[in-house]
Amino acid sequence: MKYAVSLLVFLLAFGSIKAEVKLKVRIFSTSTIRDIDFEVFSGKYEVLDSSGKVLGVLEKKEIMQVRCFGSLMVLTKNGDTLGIEEKVELRSAGFLNIMELTPVRPSINSRVYDDDFILEIIESNTMRIINNVQLEHYVAGVIEAEAGIAKNEEFYKVQAVSTRTFAMKTMYKHEAEGFHLCDQTHCQVYKGRCSKTEIMIATSKTAGQVMVDDNGELITAVFHSNSGGQTANSEDVWGKALPYLRSVVDSFSVGQRSYYWTKTIGKQEWLDYLKRNFNFPTDDMLEQKKVLGFSQPYRKTYLTNGISLRRIRQDFGLRSTFFSISTEGDVVTFTGRGFGHGVGMSQEGAIRMAKSGYTYDYILKFYYTGVEIMRLEEMNIN
Ligand SMILES: [Zn+2]
Incomplete structure (x- = not known):
């Protein structure tokens, strides 16, 4: 027993190191950003040029302004020029590194992001901003942006496993463009750092967990609002039969808001x-x-x-x-x-199950036939 416990501790510790998968997520992806301010909200950052040379260091509360001039960005701090570059990286160098981004041209409300950034001029007077973010930070951010509606920890765990599975399954969508995911519904809506403690806890309690099918492949974790009492087979909606997207009788959706x-x-x-x-x-x-x-x-x-x-x-x-x-x-x-295509998980059904005391893994296995929940480090992804 003692051995089993220490092995578990070892696995958890090992897991937390390996689970630091990072995703390159393009942020403000529908905007043509010309000027933007970066203010260190917490921690510390190094500013590096494309050769890895440190151009400067940003401490807490310090602001770096980035302005596009044709094919170059001018980086300034307190009026001093740090560099004139085509591409730079802002790399975490402290503890709990969080940055507040305020686009100036166009003027967009500030957003707060975890971890690192890559800025690059992609065409004249247009920069691309990539948040190089730890998977778990990203997952919590998506849950808050996309569907933080239930206020129930068990349902947040359901969302965490689904969101993580979806992100890992689709992380090559933008490979040709040089990043993994965008921050729109095309991938998953992501508006930065999660601010809700309950969501962060649910995400960390399920850290690294994803759903796989019989072949050990990540599943396509689709969902809808309400199944109407019976979910649909994937082939009846999209023409392709998937073993984990089977029609199930779903009494949990009956009588819910969108029933x-x-x-x-x-x-x-x-x-x-x-x-x-x-x-x-x-x-x-x-x-x-x-x-x-x-x-x-x-x-x-x-x-x-x-x-x-x-x-x-x-x-x-x-x-x-x-x-x-x-x-x-x-x-x-x-x-x-019902409301929606009816395939996979019914959100309203899952919320009701969570509130009735069903655990997140039971709920996921109820809607996704025959799936297993695995930890990423048990798979060969990276
Ligand atoms: Zn996308």
Whole structure:
């Protein structure tokens, strides 16, 4: 037993060293930044040129101004020029290194980031700012920016494992551009350092943990708002069957905020739509019956005659494909359940499970069929 405990301690310590995976995340990625100020919020930074030479040191509260002049950046501190460069790195040199960034041109609200930065001119008068951030700092930041809604530690753990898995799975998306991830929904929304203690705790309690499939490959951890009581198979939505994205009966989503919806349209509009888009024989009364009354006690893929529910959802802006249809007089009513594509984890279902006392690993395995939770250092990533 003593051996087991010391081995565990060793693994945890070892794990924390190896788990310091860093990601290069492009920040302010939709803005054309020309001028920006860096103020050391905590710790200390060294400013290095592209050959690794130290141009200067920034202590707490000190500000470095970076201004674009064509293909070069001019770096100043207290009016003194530190350097005129195409590319520089701001490297952590203290304890708990945090920087506040304030874009001046264009003027954007300040944001606070952990760890290191790489600044580079990518075209005339435009700089690219990369936050070279520890994975765990990034994960906590994403949870806060993207979905810090539950205020429940167990659900934050669910989000931490999903966010980390997603980040590691997609970290080569921007490889050709010289960084890993952007800070928009294209990758995951990231607006800098996490400020909520509960999120930081949940992230560190699950540090390094990711979800893998039967082959030990990282999964695509997709989620949606509410499954409507049954999640969808991946192939029914995206055409590709994945063993961990199987339809499951999900009573946890039932009755939650986005569970139920309705939408009405005119009967003639509905019939005209079907005729126009699918050449549906609307004059045939028997056929008409199929599209004026339709029920989905369980998830289906088609209305009838190969007309996909996905297409209808898209064309009418419906919240889900999990709907039934009824007609009264000239009005057609869609009565639906759930919100979103329905594949993978239902966020509202997972929040309810977490609040009911289910653990994060149980919740993840409930929505992602057959997955295992592993630590990154047990895999051969890096
Ligand atoms: Zn991206």
